[in-house]
Amino acid sequence: MLVVLPPKIYKNIFLIAASCMMLFHNRFSLAQTLVTTVEAESGTRAGGLTIATANAGYSGTGYITNMTSAADKLTIPVTVPSAGNYQLVIRYNGPYGPKDQDIYVNGVFVSSLHFPETTGYTDLTAGSLTLNAGANTIGIYKNWGYTDFDKISLFTVPLHDYSTVAPNLIDANATPEAKALYNYIKAGYGTRIISGQTSDYYNTVSPNAAKKPVIRAYDFQHYTVGYSYLWNNATASHTFGWEDDGTTQAAIDWYNSTCQKGMVAFHWHWHSPSGGQAGTNTFYTNSTAFDVTKAVTQGTPEYTAVIRDIDSIATQLKRLQAAGVPVLWRPLHEAGGAWFWWGAKGPAAALALYDMVYNRIVNYHNIHNLIWQWSTPEANWYPGNSKVDMLGYDSYPGAYNYGTQKLIFDQLYTIVNGQKILAMTENGPIPDPDLCFSSDAKWAYVMSWSDLVTQQNSSAQLNLVYNHAKVLTLDEVTTATNTAQLTAAGPAAICTGGSVLLKANTAKGYTYKWYNGTNLITGSTSSAYTATTAGSYTVTVTATGACTTTSAPLAVTSAMPAVLITPASATTFCQGENVKLNASTGAGYTYQWKIGGVAVAGSTSSSYTATSGGSYTVEVTSGAGCKDTSPGTDVVVTSPSIWYADTDGDGAGDPAVTKTACAKPANYVATAGDACPNDANKTAAGNCGCNKTEASCLDCMGVPNGTAALDVCNQCAGGTSDITPKTNISQCTTTSAVAAFASTIKMYPNPTAVDCHIQLPGNAFNVVIYNGAGTAVFNKTFENEAVVGAELPQGIYLVRIEQDGNIELKKLIKE
Structure with missing residues (x-):
């Protein structure tokens, strides 16, 4: 028969009485502006509170004292200009030792608050409160009592920055699984609250069967020789001794059953390494005489016993590491409360023991699958950011009290300087998620303790939490350890002959299949694949427990430039x-x-x-x-060539009309030599010139095919005329000389695209126009001026002008 008394039956007694043993800083950590100050004596007093003046140093007319009974409550009115968060600073005197009191806003519990012992009045920076615009009340209600209050002040305060968390775990050799879990928690910090529950009530906590907690917390208390509840059948009683109660394997099996979506947490109710009475909770200070100061001193029996127990727990952590299970590991929890033996002698011994645990597990046993948590909230008990991954707070404000513990959250944030993730590592009542976000107390996760989840939370509260849009449940988890992930180790655009290494997420027991499009890449079964061709790549990852997921496609493209002229x-x-x-x-x-x-x-x-x-x-x-x-x-x-105008289209060009070009122009030919460029039937003048039919050609003497022609003096000479032609106009003896007649003729424009004007003074004159074939296409007599050519098509024409027996021939170019 095995009977184990739940640790929280005892511990909750302490936590209800002292839920927040905080040592707060009496200074501002952020730039703030004073909004208002209100004297405590101006508030409303309930119970036996009184105004006193005996202790000098107060402001105003006195201070509030005599907080000794449960009915003692101080309610102070405050007015603020707008709704939002305001930093609360309380001026108090604590001559009766360190005490805890409860803080309320507008009649609603917000947080417990620790007031350290003082020898006079001092300012306590309490954290920030969410207030309405205008009138509000701030209440200080007795928890422990025996604290005097002088005044309160409110200051503006910025919201917390949740992005300043350390990027890496403190263990530089952390396993991929531990890194992936930490990164997942860190990525959602400030935007969601992860649900959690201790293992014993895990399957019954959620009112929605589809909405299970993400974190399942287990206890290592059975795995040391000092475990005080080992059952001895022979004596039918408890005795001391190590036993494997199946907790470690249960954690492994559950983790794999969730396809690595679940998060495994372990705390350790460390039964006294020696001493105490069997059948009692020897982890409590009042149940053992074990001295932690001797346990951290080498050479002592206590030191040897502590190392033995750490090594025993290390065997279980190694099992979890070998199975690929990352662990949210929380040793020496609530040390500052002093109700456990490891915190009974103050912070120095507890911190030294924490260092021993860390060094023995990490450096001696090479265990690296752990996310190290510390969950006692006092600043002078904090190991430091270099030794802790997450800082936790164990919250037990009393049944159905769904306050956010906002003031404690703010103080933890100050302790870690915003560089560590803050979690509610244990809780009785679950804080209201909406209030957590509206008050800027965004705990990374909550962890409901055992049956307190039903004893201290209403069914309505559980229904609210487990169906809340900002509360993460198991069905919604997609961490890098349970969902196939695919990344490129370099640019995914590759050159011809180049490659890129594609990497899948890794964890214990994973197997892989790689695809390009829908085509399985035969033989590629490792966690990485070198892509040498463009395509759409995916990887299918099968984890322990036969959980298979496929990554989103990753496109590998060609980085080769498109090259075309x-x-x-x-x-x-x-x-x-x-x-x-x-x-x-x-x-x-x-x-x-x-x-x-x-x-x-x-x-x-x-x-x-x-x-x-x-x-x-x-x-x-x-x-x-x-x-x-x-x-x-x-x-x-x-290279360009010379081209000759072929006006008459007979294939021979006019040597006098040329163009220089590479390509043959229209109506031009490569060969010159056309002496009759307007006569399609002749390339030489013949007997009677161009534009004539030789057989019917009459010369100026009227002789067929004769050779007589008008000379420069306009005389019919040569041929059968027996007159010697004159070739020099100076030889002419009459006014009918050709040159003199020609000089009286004005012909313009030429070339012309429309018509041509011929002006000739004197008597009427006749105009005959011949085309390139020698055919007369125009014949008309004019007075003084002729307008010709409008009706002519493009080409080169011969114009014959005759007046008073004088004849002049001119070329007309129609464009």
Whole structure:
């Protein structure tokens, strides 16, 4: 038969009477502005409270004293300009030793408060209170009593910063599981409260079967030889002795059954290493004579006994580590209360023992799966931020008291300077989650103790807590140890020939399958995979207990630049022209242009203007440092040629009308030599010139195919005329000379796109226009001025002008 009395039957007696043995700092930790000060004697007194003046040093007209009975309550009115949190500072005198009192706001319990012993009046920075805009009341109700109160002051105070928590555990060699658990708790700190319950009532605490607590707390008290409840069947009585009651294995099994979603916590009701009476709770100071000051002194029997017990607990912690279970580890809890033997001799011995526990477990036994917690709230008992991962408070303000312990939270925050996670490591009543957030007392988790969860919480309160949007329950947990996680150890954009290491979360007993898209990557079963090709990668992780999850996809992309040259115009062009070559663009791209594989100095923009022939490429480097070279783009530069106008379209050009170009212009040919550029039937003048049919051609003497023609003096000469042609106008002896006649003719504009004006003074004159084929297309007589050409198509024409026997031939170009 085994009978074990729950430790809290005894401890709760102490905690109800002294729930907060805090040593507060009498200074401000944050910049504040005074809002109001109210004398205590101006408040409302209940019970036997009186105003006194005997102890000098008070302000105002006196101070409040005689807080000795349960009915003694001081209620002080305060007025603030706006709703919010205000720092409370209480000026008091504690000549009767350290005492605890209870603080109320507007008649509602907020927190217990510890008043250290003083020899005069002093300011106690109590923490912050949430007040309404306008009138409020602050109550100081007797808990222990025997404290005098002078005045209270309120100051502005900023909200706590929950992001300043230390990024790493104090154990530099912490296991991946411990790191993952700490990071998960840290990530949600200030935004949610994690639910917790001791193991014995774990399965019955939640009114919602789907909403189980996340943390399950176990006790190591059976695993030392000083355990005082080992049952001796022979004597039918308790005796001392170590026993494995299955707690360690139960914790492992439960953790695996949750697919590593659950969080395992262990405390240790350390039965006295020696002494005490079997069948009693020898961890209590009043049940053993064991001296902790001797236990921390090497060479003593007490020291040897303590090392023996630590080593015994280490065997269980090693089992948990081997199983991959991270542990919220809370040794030497509530040391400052002095009701346990490890705190009976003050802080120095307790802190020395804590150091022994840490060094023996971590450095001697190489146990690294622990998140180290300290849960006594007094500042002078705190081991320091370098030795603690989380600071806790064990809250027992009395049944159905759902206050947030706001003042205690503020003091803990000050002790750790905001650098450690704060948790309610034990509680009777569960604080109201809404009040925790509205008052800025955002405990990382709560941990309901045994059957007190039902004895000190109403069913309505449990229903509120376990269905609250900001209270985390087991079904909502997605830590890195129970959900497949996939990360890239470097940039997930890779170059051709490059790779990136993909890493899955690791823990004891995990197995892995890697996928690219839906395709299983055969043979890849480790916690890491080297990806050498682009794709959408996932990893399926199967944990102990056959719990399988698949990670979110991680995209591995090609960081190779898109390399292509796009010409802005034709790549074959005439000398003196150019083409703009444009490369593909992208964020972070850099460029180097090349001709025939040789870099062009200074050509590093996304475009290049080519003026010479060759094979052009561009080397592009992406922002990730990947390089690629475009295919070649061939540029051809041609030299210009002389082209001759082929007005009559006979394939021979007019040597007098040319263009220089690389490409053949319209109506131009490469060959010159057309003496009759307006005669499609002739390239040479023949007997009677261009634009004539040789067989019917009459010369000026009227002889068919004759060779007589008008000379410069406008005389019919040559051929059969027997007249020698004059070639010099000075030889002319009459006013009918060709040059003189020609000088009187004005013909404009020429060339023309519309019509042409021919002005000739004197008698009427005749105008005949011939096309390139020698056909007369216009014949008309005019006075003084002729307007011709409007009706003519584009081309080159011969205009014959005759007046008084004088004839002049002119060329007309119609555009």
